[in-house]
Ligand SMILES: *[C@@H]1O[C@H](CO)[C@@H](O)[C@H](O)[C@H]1NC(C)=O
């Protein structure tokens with residue numbers, strides 16, 4: 001009899017635990033304790049604060065900066081420009097890069113980068129207010145990260161500017177769970193996050209990730225992971241995204257080379273906003289970027305993202321990006337080709353496409369840039385998906401919808417002295433990771 005009593009006791013314990021676990025599976029948090037509840041509450045406040053009620057200011061500001069850069073070039077011959085830049089002292093060809101790359105002391109002035117974001121992620125400063133933390137050890141211990149490892153760096157409570165002592169491959173055993181006010185700065189080192197789990201920015205704000213390679217990312221099984229300086233959390237299985245933003249605000253992802261992740265290259269979901277993805281190079285992937293994961297999560301109305309100066313390279317299939325509810329400024333990117341479609345969405349997102357170069361694949365059935373889902377034409381004809389100044393190559397088609405004035409309203413091109421889409425090869429010339437050497441312009 002005593003045995004049966006014990007058994008029911010453990011059953012009760014089991015159900016008690018289950019009660020804690022069940023409600024939060026979708027956030028990959030297996031145990032929603034006070035620590036994560038507090039972070040979630042903070043994230044909800046951060047979303048309200050980071051949301052910009054006047055997105056047209058941001059898009060216009062961005063386009064004006066590009067215009068100034070292009071008009072600043074003494075020549076308007078792209079080919080001549082490329083040649084000059086190749087041998088020239090500083091290859092910065094767009095306004096984000098011009099902000100820091102021509103400084104030969106970039107290594108001493110690393111934090112200058114924190115002034116350089118444009119677009120919705122503008123104002124992201126990462127670890128600017130903290131000391132430099134140098135990663136010296138590529139190993140990963142998820143329960144008890146040792147000092148000198150990337151995982152140890154990203155869970156510290158204070159702001160940190162994280163750099164690397166040398167080139168390294170970091171094979172993450174589980175998701176890298178970042179905390180607020182951090183910069184991961186791979187300049188000067190050849191850093192790969194690869195052959196393991198990816199990076200997660202969940203219920204955190206103010207993060208810069210710069211100049212690293214991310215590839216061959218797999219789902220990981222979850223379990224106990226050190227996710228705060230003084231906290232050990234319990235996670236469920238991760239999806240295998242390169243970078244996963246979940247309730248993340250003020251994030252700038254710049255000069256990343258990313259390929260072959262099991263799920264998305266970059267996902268931004270569940271109340272993420274104030275994000276810029278720039279100067280990246282993506283290849284070899286199916287679902288490239290997912291912005292908003294659920295057609296019932298309308299808080300993503302406040303999602304605002306800039307995708308700029310990015311090269312969509314070989315073997316990409318679709319979702320560059322795929323958007324729900326929010327506002328995305330897709331500007332001055334180079335779509336080399338795609339296999340199914342380039343830009344997708346559902347739940348009436350706003351997509352403003354300015355000065356991109358779309359090169360359609362040979363497949364006659366895949367010339368269309370846009371893919372609208374779960375809506376009849378009657379419904380989607382009211383969604384604002386507008387294209388202005390885009391260059392359509394190889395028969396590419398962008399079927400527009402919504403307010404014909406939307407592209408102008410959100411920063412349309414006033415002066416046509418320059419042709420931004422024609423200049424895209426120059427603007428994205430240095431996308432992906434850069435090889436920066438000390439005492440030389442990068
Ligand atoms: C991040 O830094 C800001 C400004 O230094 C500070 O107010 C805020 O509390 C920090 N956030 C976290 C979560 O540490």
Ligand SMILES: *[C@@H]1O[C@H](CO)[C@@H](O)[C@H](O)[C@H]1NC(C)=O
Pocket residue numbers: 074075076417418419
């Ligand atoms: C190219 O530059 C020349 C001289 O600098 C200028 O006269 C011409 O209008 C420019 N063309 C375009 C399309 O910007």
